[in-house]
Amino acid sequence: MTQTITSQRPFEANRDLQSPNRNLTPLTTCLDDKDQLSVGGCGLSDLAQRYGTPLYVLDETTLRATCRAYREALKRHYPGPSLPIYASKANSSLLMSSLVASEDFGLDAVSACELMTALQGGMPGERMVLHGNNKSDDELLLAYNNNVTIVVDNQHDLDRLAVLVPAGDSPARLMLRFTPGIECHTHEYIRTGHLDSKFGFDPDQLEPVLKSLAGQAWARLTGLHAHIGSQIFELEPHRDLAAVMADALKLARSLGHPVQDLNVGGGLGIRYVESDDPPSIDQWIEVVAQAVTTACRERALELPRLMCEPGRSLVATAGLTLYSVGSRKTIPGVRTYVAVDGGMSDNPRPITYQSLYTALLADRPLAEADETVNLVGKHCESGDVLLKDLPLPTTTSGDVVVVFATGAYNASMSSNYNRIPRPGAVIVQDGQSELVQKREQPDDLLRHDVLPERFRAVR
Ligand SMILES: *Cc1c(COP(=O)(O)O)cnc(C)c1O
Numbered sequence: 214m215t216q217t218i219t220s221q222r223p224f225e226a227n228r229d230l231q232s233p234n235r236n237l238t239p240l241t242t243c244l245d246d247k248d249q250l251s252v253g254g255c256g257l258s259d260l261a262q263r264y265g266t267p268l269y270v271l272d273e274t275t276l277r278a279t280c281r282a283y284r285e286a287l288k289r290h291y292p293g294p295s296l297p298i299y300a301s302k303a304n305s306s307l308l309m310s311s312l313v314a315s316e317d318f319g320l321d322a323v324s325a326c327e328l329m330t331a332l333q334g335g336m337p338g339e340r341m342v343l344h345g346n347n348k349s350d351d352e353l354l355l356a357y358n359n360n361v362t363i364v365v366d367n368q369h370d371l372d373r374l375a376v377l378v379p380a381g382d383s384p385a386r387l388m389l390r391f392t393p394g395i396e397c398h399t400h401e402y403i404r405t406g407h408l409d410s411k412f413g414f415d416p417d418q419l420e421p422v423l424k425s426l427a428g429q430a431w432a433r434l435t436g437l438h439a440h441i442g443s444q445i446f447e448l449e450p451h452r453d454l455a456a457v458m459a460d461a462l463k464l465a466r467s468l469g470h471p472v473q474d475l476n477v478g479g480g481l482g483i484r485y486v487e488s489d490d491p492p493s494i495d496q497w498i499e500v501v502a503q504a505v506t507t508a509c510r511e512r513a514l515e516l517p518r519l520m521c522e523p524g525r526s527l528v529a530t531a532g533l534t535l536y537s538v539g540s541r542k543t544i545p546g547v548r549t550y551v552a553v554d555g556g557m558s559d560n561p562r563p564i565t566y567q568s569l570y571t572a573l574l575a576d577r578p579l580a581e582a583d584e585t586v587n588l589v590g591k592h593c594e595s596g597d598v599l600l601k602d603l604p605l606p607t608t609t610s611g612d613v614v615v616v617f618a619t620g621a622y623n624a625s626m627s628s629n630y631n632r633i634p635r636p637g638a639v640i641v642q643d644g645q646s647e648l649v650q651k652r653e654q655p656d657d658l659l660r661h662d663v664l665p666e667r668f669r670a671v672r
Pocket of ligand 1: 300321524
């Protein structure tokens with residue numbers, strides 16, 4: 214669908230055009246001649262009307278600018294080869310797979326269906342890695358048969374692969390994941406680099422595992438992997454990680470493994486609220502690249518291919534969610550609740566991680582706030598609060614609310630709690646909007662229910 218917006222003024226002052234993760238809103242967020250919000254040249258309340266709400270919106274310009282920022286930073290700061298790969302668990306779809314493939318990214322998948330989504334979206338298997346701390350035989354085989362590098366997380370992976378790879382066939386391409394023993398400051402549920410983590414081999418298991426893998430005909434160890442956590446604003450942990458990984462690289466090569474890839478994971482944070490101040494993509498890559506380069510030179514190691522796995526910082530800021538306001542409840546002297554037509558089923562991050570967001574009215578983003586409300590969802594759960602203490606102009610039923618930076622870990626973590634169908638998703642660019650995920654219908658949810666014959670008679 215195309216629409217024409219006559220005049221557009223950039224919405225956010227101090228926009229960081231080079232590093233979208235440092236903005237609150239997509240790069241193309243504008244005010245039209247009526248001071249209403251548009252993204253990608255599409256009026257937001259117009260999108261809400263055309264496609265219904267809740268609606269996920271992705272801005273193509275921001276997505277591509279982010280991909281470019283990663284690629285260019287790697288070229289600028291790393292003297293060796295590099296491959297950025299998209300952590301698709303942040304937002305997995307045919308569209309995202311196709312888009313990042315067209316931007317020369319690789320992709321990481323954590324399940325058979327994430328892997329299939331990426332393959333069908335056009336991502337070459339050779340540019341993909343399969344993660345997971347409990348991979349099924351089917352997942353391992355799907356990866357092996359599509360030349361996907363398997364990130365070995367534990368002994369179980371090794372035991373299964375030794376059985377599954379057909380004797381005499383080409384060896385499985387492996388990357389070894391270990392916990393580097395690095396602490397960082399983020400929510401404990403998304404911290405993965407410390408020793409007490411379900412992911413990866415312990416550092417002291419590294420040597421025995423590398424020794425046991427040496428000379429195995431079914432295995433070709435081509436990389437090492439570590440990931441320290443998510444929504445991280447500090448640079449120091451990534452600097453520390455490089456030295457730990459370079460030691461592991463040296464050990465692996467000394468044991469005869471043809472290790473070329475060093476995968477430092479993802480984790481760069483984004484700006485969800487005004488007070489967040491994440492490093493830019495360029496700064497993050499600069500620190501990682503310099504630390505890896507220095508650590509390798511100190512150990513006289515040939516530079517590996519540097520891989521990083523951004524998820525959140527690649528897709529979060531490009532996305533937003535549109536909701537319609539419905540009911541309200543005011544408890545005098547206590548608080549006002551304003552309810553929208555979605556909530557914890559399309560955005561489980563506030564209830565899971567106490568995450569904060571920024572929200573505005575699509576048609577009155579500049580209007581003075583005259584009340585402070587809790588913006589709540591429609592689910593049967595008191596914790597179903599999207600934003601606490603949000604200053605807003607007085608809303609009426611039908612107003613469209615925009616929640617920004619919902620591109621990562623919203624659609625991908627959504628549920629059907631209360632049997633609420635998942636929202637649809639559109640991508641916007643140059644005044645065009647295109648559907649990339651259909652809104653679920655009640656029939657889609659009922660399709661999997663089975664009522665055994667003997668229950669049918671009961672009335
Ligand atoms: C989640 C995850 C990522 C992506 O993390 P972000 O914080 O979204 O960048 C990368 N690699 C691995 C192994 C992960 O589990």
